[in-house]
Amino acid sequence: MNDKTELKERLRLLTVIREEALLRQRDIYPREEKVDTWPNLVVKELIALLIFTIVLVVWALVQDAPLEELANPGLTPREAKAPWYFVGLQELLVYFDPWMAGVVLPTIILVGLALIPYLDPDPIKGVGRYAIGKRKFAAFCFIFGFTMWFALVAVGQYFRGPGWTFYLPWESWETPKEIEVSLTNFPMVAGIAFLACYYILGLSIPAVAFQNFFWRLGLIRYNITMILLMTMMLVPVKILLRQVLHIQYIVKTPWFNI
Amino acid sequence: MLKPTTNDIPETMVSRRRVLGGALFWASCGIVVVILGVIGGGVLRFLYPRALYEASKIFKVGRPESYKVGSVNLVTGRGVWIVREQEGFYAILAKCTHLGCQPIWYEDQQVFKCPCHGSRFHKDGVNFAGPAPRPLDRLYLSLASDGHLEVDKGKDVGLDYKLKV
Amino acid sequence: MNIFVQMWRSLFRTGVTDSPVHRVFRVVVNFILHLHPARVSKDGIKITYTFCLGGLSVLFFIMTALTGGLLMIYYTPDVDKAYANMLDLENVIPFGMFLRNLHRFAAHAMVISVSLHMLRVFLTASYKSPREFNWVIGTGLLLMTFLLSFTGYLLPWDQLSYWAVTVGTTMAENSPIVGAKGPFSVLGPEEDMRFILLGGTSIDQPTLIRFYFAHCIGLPGALVGLMAMHFWRVRKAGGISRPL
Numbered sequence: 001m002n003d004k005t006e007l008k009e010r011l012r013l014l015t016v017i018r019e020e021a022l023l024r025q026r027d028i029y030p031r032e033e034k035v036d037t038w039p040n041l042v043v044k045e046l047i048a049l050l051i052f053t054i055v056l057v058v059w060a061l062v063q064d065a066p067l068e069e070l071a072n073p074g075l076t077p078r079e080a081k082a083p084w085y086f087v088g089l090q091e092l093l094v095y096f097d098p099w100m101a102g103v104v105l106p107t108i109i110l111v112g113l114a115l116i117p118y119l120d121p122d123p124i125k126g127v128g129r130y131a132i133g134k135r136k137f138a139a140f141c142f143i144f145g146f147t148m149w150f151a152l153v154a155v156g157q158y159f160r161g162p163g164w165t166f167y168l169p170w171e172s173w174e175t176p177k178e179i180e181v182s183l184t185n186f187p188m189v190a191g192i193a194f195l196a197c198y199y200i201l202g203l204s205i206p207a208v209a210f211q212n213f214f215w216r217l218g219l220i221r222y223n224i225t226m227i228l229l230m231t232m233m234l235v236p237v238k239i240l241l242r243q244v245l246h247i248q249y250i251v252k253t254p255w256f257n258i
Numbered sequence: 259m260l261k262p263t264t265n266d267i268p269e270t271m272v273s274r275r276r277v278l279g280g281a282l283f284w285a286s287c288g289i290v291v292v293i294l295g296v297i298g299g300g301v302l303r304f305l306y307p308r309a310l311y312e313a314s315k316i317f318k319v320g321r322p323e324s325y326k327v328g329s330v331n332l333v334t335g336r337g338v339w340i341v342r343e344q345e346g347f348y349a350i351l352a353k354c355t356h357l358g359c360q361p362i363w364y365e366d367q368q369v370f371k372c373p374c375h376g377s378r379f380h381k382d383g384v385n386f387a388g389p390a391p392r393p394l395d396r397l398y399l400s401l402a403s404d405g406h407l408e409v410d411k412g413k414d415v416g417l418d419y420k421l422k423v
Numbered sequence: 424m425n426i427f428v429q430m431w432r433s434l435f436r437t438g439v440t441d442s443p444v445h446r447v448f449r450v451v452v453n454f455i456l457h458l459h460p461a462r463v464s465k466d467g468i469k470i471t472y473t474f475c476l477g478g479l480s481v482l483f484f485i486m487t488a489l490t491g492g493l494l495m496i497y498y499t500p501d502v503d504k505a506y507a508n509m510l511d512l513e514n515v516i517p518f519g520m521f522l523r524n525l526h527r528f529a530a531h532a533m534v535i536s537v538s539l540h541m542l543r544v545f546l547t548a549s550y551k552s553p554r555e556f557n558w559v560i561g562t563g564l565l566l567m568t569f570l571l572s573f574t575g576y577l578l579p580w581d582q583l584s585y586w587a588v589t590v591g592t593t594m595a596e597n598s599p600i601v602g603a604k605g606p607f608s609v610l611g612p613e614e615d616m617r618f619i620l621l622g623g624t625s626i627d628q629p630t631l632i633r634f635y636f637a638h639c640i641g642l643p644g645a646l647v648g649l650m651a652m653h654f655w656r657v658r659k660a661g662g663i664s665r666p667l
Contacts, residue, residue, distance in 0.1 A: 038447075041459060048482075093375055123552050128548070
């Protein structure tokens with residue numbers, strides 16, 4: 001490298017570093033008031049540690065972890081429930097096939113969660129405070145998904161009895177429940193058309209109705225965001241279709257069913 | 259002035275050192291990728307044992323006469339039902355096609371019910387309610403030379419298969 | 424100097440004197456406390472801002488790790504012994520039941536605190552630049568927490584664990600492409616995802632060993648590694664987020 005390019009390179013590097021430093025100064029170290037970690041933070045941590053250690057120890061003393069009979073591959077128990085944090089997924093199994101509820105949806109949830117910082121177009125709005133009103137769309141999406149997850153957990157945990165039949169929490173599981181509703185499918189063409197319309201309209205209507213939003217996100221970001229959102233919304237849509245119209249599958253093909 | 263000064267070299271030209279350095283860098287990157295690939299592939303292969311210490315997939319389930327016409331019999335420890343009907347025998351894998359729980363046969367209602375998510379199957383294994391996506395697997399059943407019925411769990415035969423004895 | 428005084432001072436190098444210098448020194452020289460900066464932002468340590476959720480997740484992880492380590496002493500990952508070991512822990516071994524309870528409930532608490540921590544970080548928009556990638560690491564930590572819970576579920580070898588894992592691994596069997604029974608499957612029942620998880624075609628001894636390894640070594644290792652990166656990045660981003 002000759003001197004001229006080297007000099008140029010150095011200057012460029014310097015500018016980059018300077019810009020980054022400025023950015024950092026603005027983003028990270030604005031008008032902050034600092035206090036000593038010891039004792040201000042350490043004391044709070046100690047209190048939290050003590051409280052929750054005591055809570056857990058007491059909990060472990062008064063309640064025993066469940067242990068059922070020895071594993072028996074030849075006998076499925078009357079009620080086979082996953083641990084509570086997976087019961088939401090198990091509840092989804094009522095509405096979707098296992099490949100969808102057990103594999104595709106969890107993968108989309110995790111990927112979608114990981115993508116959040118890259119999909120949010122605003123770099124500073126609401127940072128450092130509970131300002132949900134300023135980020136209505138973002139907050140709506142996240143809280144909706146979060147609530148849905150725990151709502152599904154609650155339904156699966158408290159409203160499902162043997163054979164995953166719906167029981168109210170105070171109902172006895174011995175109450176016979178034989179509501180055999182025969183389920184129907186959309187015809188294949190109608191199903192594919194329904195799904196296609198669902199996504200195409202879901203992607204295009206907001207783009208036209210909220211043009212500011214669309215341009216702020218840009219094409220790629222907008223499409224990823226809306227596809228993830230529409231997929232999340234597919235869960236309540238499918239639940240409604242099943243409960244109200246008794247639809248088993250929206251799309252039924254010889255290879256996969258949705 | 260035979261030796262060119264640095265100012266004479268156009269900026270688009272790159273030195274040999276730089277080219278070689280770049281080549282070396284990318285070659286080392288390639289080698290790292292290859293090594294990681296080999297390690298990853300090796301670990302993956304390591305997870306597949308060459309032999310399995312599992313019960314044989316082919317086993318005998320007794321003489322045909324021991325089964326009553328119209329009965330559904332669970333072979334305990336094997337997870338297979340032997341069904342005898344007027345037209346013949348068939349074997350059904352006792353594993354729900356939804357999520358692998360073992361359904362229970364209700365003699366009075368003549369249905370298989372899965373306790374996990376409430377799938378229902380007819381006596382011939384065809385699903386009619388609940389989330390199960392397809393009928394229960396029907397297994398290959400044959401008559402061995404010693405007159406016993408023999409099930410092959412590895413072979414999935416269609417719904418039409420019935421063994422006439 | 425009195426020998427005991429010498430021992431004491433070598434153990435706690437900073438003494439009890441309170442001065443600005445000592446406060447800083449105390450945090451900087453202490454192995455655990457040096458995860459913190461010597462001085463922190465006043466906004467960041469408000470209880471109503473963080474609710475201590477990140478720290479509590481660490482606390483619950485340490486609790487499960489310590490109790491889990493002790494439980495390992497009496498547990499054999501053998502299908503003929505595992506369940507008997509559980510009964511021993513309940514009935515024969517002093518504090519066995521207590522440790523098992525604590526292990527399980529701390530795991531429950533960890534799932535809750537990790538979820539709520541994620542909610543807190545989202546609501547305060549703390550995933551925004553320069554902390555984007557730390558959020559990604561956080562989702563990795565969430566996944567690890569769930570996987571640890573799932574693998575631990577099989578170890579008691581009771582009906583609950585057997586059938587919960589049956590359901591879980593049948594989902595793997597149904598995954599698209601890599602599962603034997605899923606849509607567009609290309610692998611047979613002895614090559615697919617489920618086979619790797621089970622180490623065979625049914626839940627048996629190889630499965631128990633695989634889950635035991637994942638639960639005690641593989642996943643905790645990954646979790647600790649990710650945690651270290653997570654904390655490091657919190658520090659490098661200038662501490663936890665605060666109003667701009």
